[in-house]
Amino acid sequence: MLPVISFIFWLLIIPFCIGLIPANFIPAEKRSPGFVLLSGYFGMWALFEIAAVPAVLWVEYNNFKAASAVFTVLTLFCAAAGILLLCRNGIIVGWKPFPVKSLLTEAGIMWLIFFLLLGFQLYRAAAFASFDGDDAYYVVESLIAQEAGVMYRILPLTGGSTGLDVRHAMAVFPMWVAYISVRAGVHATIVSHVVMPLALIPLTYLLYYEIGRLLFSKTRQAGGHVFQKQNLPSFMIIMAMFQIFGNVSIYTNETFFLTRTWQGKAVAGALVIPALFWVFMQIYDKGVKNGRTDAGIWILFVSVNMAAGVCSSIAVFLVCILTAVTTFCLAVAERDWKILFKVGAACIPNVVYMAVYVFMAYSYLLK
Amino acid sequence: MWGIFLESVVIFKNYMGFHQNHFLAGIYLLVLLYLWLVEKDRRRRILFVYAPTLILFLFFCPLFRKVFVRLMEDSETYYRLLWLLQMSIVSAYGLIRLMGKHRRIGLAAVCLAIVACGDYVYDSEHISRAQNAYHLPQAAVDIVDMIEPEEGRITVLVPADLIYYVRQYSTDIELPYGREMLIARWDYYNAMYEAMEEAEVIDTPVFAELARTYPCAYVILKEDREMEEPLTDYGYSDYGRVGEYVIYKDMTLQDS
Numbered sequence: 001m002l003p004v005i006s007f008i009f010w011l012l013i014i015p016f017c018i019g020l021i022p023a024n025f026i027p028a029e030k031r032s033p034g035f036v037l038l039s040g041y042f043g044m045w046a047l048f049e050i051a052a053v054p055a056v057l058w059v060e061y062n063n064f065k066a067a068s069a070v071f072t073v074l075t076l077f078c079a080a081a082g083i084l085l086l087c088r089n090g091i092i093v094g095w096k097p098f099p100v101k102s103l104l105t106e107a108g109i110m111w112l113i114f115f116l117l118l119g120f121q122l123y124r125a126a127a128f129a130s131f132d133g134d135d136a137y138y139v140v141e142s143l144i145a146q147e148a149g150v151m152y153r154i155l156p157l158t159g160g161s162t163g164l165d166v167r168h169a170m171a172v173f174p175m176w177v178a179y180i181s182v183r184a185g186v187h188a189t190i191v192s193h194v195v196m197p198l199a200l201i202p203l204t205y206l207l208y209y210e211i212g213r214l215l216f217s218k219t220r221q222a223g224g225h226v227f228q229k230q231n232l233p234s235f236m237i238i239m240a241m242f243q244i245f246g247n248v249s250i251y252t253n254e255t256f257f258l259t260r261t262w263q264g265k266a267v268a269g270a271l272v273i274p275a276l277f278w279v280f281m282q283i284y285d286k287g288v289k290n291g292r293t294d295a296g297i298w299i300l301f302v303s304v305n306m307a308a309g310v311c312s313s314i315a316v317f318l319v320c321i322l323t324a325v326t327t328f329c330l331a332v333a334e335r336d337w338k339i340l341f342k343v344g345a346a347c348i349p350n351v352v353y354m355a356v357y358v359f360m361a362y363s364y365l366l367k
Numbered sequence: 368m369w370g371i372f373l374e375s376v377v378i379f380k381n382y383m384g385f386h387q388n389h390f391l392a393g394i395y396l397l398v399l400l401y402l403w404l405v406e407k408d409r410r411r412r413i414l415f416v417y418a419p420t421l422i423l424f425l426f427f428c429p430l431f432r433k434v435f436v437r438l439m440e441d442s443e444t445y446y447r448l449l450w451l452l453q454m455s456i457v458s459a460y461g462l463i464r465l466m467g468k469h470r471r472i473g474l475a476a477v478c479l480a481i482v483a484c485g486d487y488v489y490d491s492e493h494i495s496r497a498q499n500a501y502h503l504p505q506a507a508v509d510i511v512d513m514i515e516p517e518e519g520r521i522t523v524l525v526p527a528d529l530i531y532y533v534r535q536y537s538t539d540i541e542l543p544y545g546r547e548m549l550i551a552r553w554d555y556y557n558a559m560y561e562a563m564e565e566a567e568v569i570d571t572p573v574f575a576e577l578a579r580t581y582p583c584a585y586v587i588l589k590e591d592r593e594m595e596e597p598l599t600d601y602g603y604s605d606y607g608r609v610g611e612y613v614i615y616k617d618m619t620l621q622d623s
Contacts, residue, residue, distance in 0.1 A: 106471070124489055129502035131493040136531045136546040144538050157545025159520065159538065167440075189535045193502035208456070215460060231463050234474050238462060241478050242455035245485030248384030248391050253450045258488050269450045277414060277453060284410040314444055317435075321425070322418070322451045329417040333409050 015040030020082030025296030110233035125197035173264030398461030
């Protein structure tokens, strides 16, 4: 029972409380539970990057324990700050009792179909094992951190000692898995293969839901079509079908999402990159009153950028490309060149990450 | 430059599964074309039309590929640039626009098209019913339970099909070589691996001598693995069996 409580605390309550911080800096009517939880997750991973990457690079002994201590303090502080802000300022909209009657409508039936598809994916994730050779690296790294209290100082493939492999060492997602495992007192392999899919698959669909909500919730005239709320369950069904039948090759982000959900690169492809779409949709949907993007969205943007670094070193580069491409298009379309500087400033964590990466990877040349 | 472009075309075809007659990318490209024609909302055009098109352009641009590979020091991950297309989100959005008011019939047709053009992920040969909460083969778990020391670590020689799993269960088990030996294109060499996996028949004296250089406290072999002479003639005892695997303990190692 204790591990279950611990998982609920670290995978639901803590990120939710952290998410209250950016939620406090957006208009009250936009503060949905989905926004709070998702931004909380990205915020939590950003905090983990702050705690773990310096420890990986510059603490030699018991670096996982040091990073864990710092991360615990940071998360609890931010969670407390989030609660404080909620008590002082905020309300969260979107808490409505589930309308049972609506189950009998067309939209209700579509939602039912979507939840069946989601439930099926969760069942397959929990009851079936998906072999992936990279687990011999990533899952074992998590287990080493849990059992030996060290990060990236032991070769996971064999157990020998090793020098720092910067490319993998700066992507600390396996260490976050190890942290959750330690807090819950559950073997890191079980957490990776069972708990993570059960947490990350619904979280990913929550993101798709939020994207769909932005796309379809308002009745708006666009290109001669009327978008309605009923389109949202259709969108979710198509998204679920794409994931389930997206295995056209072993390389697609859909394949990664359902066959190696617990690996950082899968999280990057299925959650972090779509989150950038979500953020951009909100940046573009500027406040009606003063034409400015809410500060909470910028906090979220920075968090998503930092979360990319937690997931994978390449993900940092990928989000930079997507950011550059979309911002360039936006600047041209809107004749708003200031946006380049604003978005550029939000990408500073990525620049720092890449600078540290390059410095660590090539520092031997300076010796 | 032309050669680099052609390589990108091959990567694209492999990613999209064209060679296996999967055409989910066809749906995506048609939707992208459709959105080019009908999407009027300027900001949505940026995200759902211009950005994916520019990314596709960058993907096929030889100069961009050269820079990417140089920066990442890795050409094998270039396909991940295609993750930025977010095929599912763009397709779902465009398809719902296309359906318009014909939602029910449209959704049914779209789902059928996805099933026809895609590939069911759970059909993968790499997915099987979990044998335990670790999602590891039960044989790997049982073997480690039998040999795991109460304190410290030991080195164990295991067959190739257990290499991925043993250390996912316990990091107290070390291996003379790991997964790196199983990836042919990485082109590593390890004498112990050659003696264990590559030799048609295990040359027992050489094998035992190599194993003791690590030293391997236990040697796990499949019961049908051919050996010139039994390992028990070289200081090993038959410690136990788990399924098709025989566990040999090196009796010359006092502390094991």
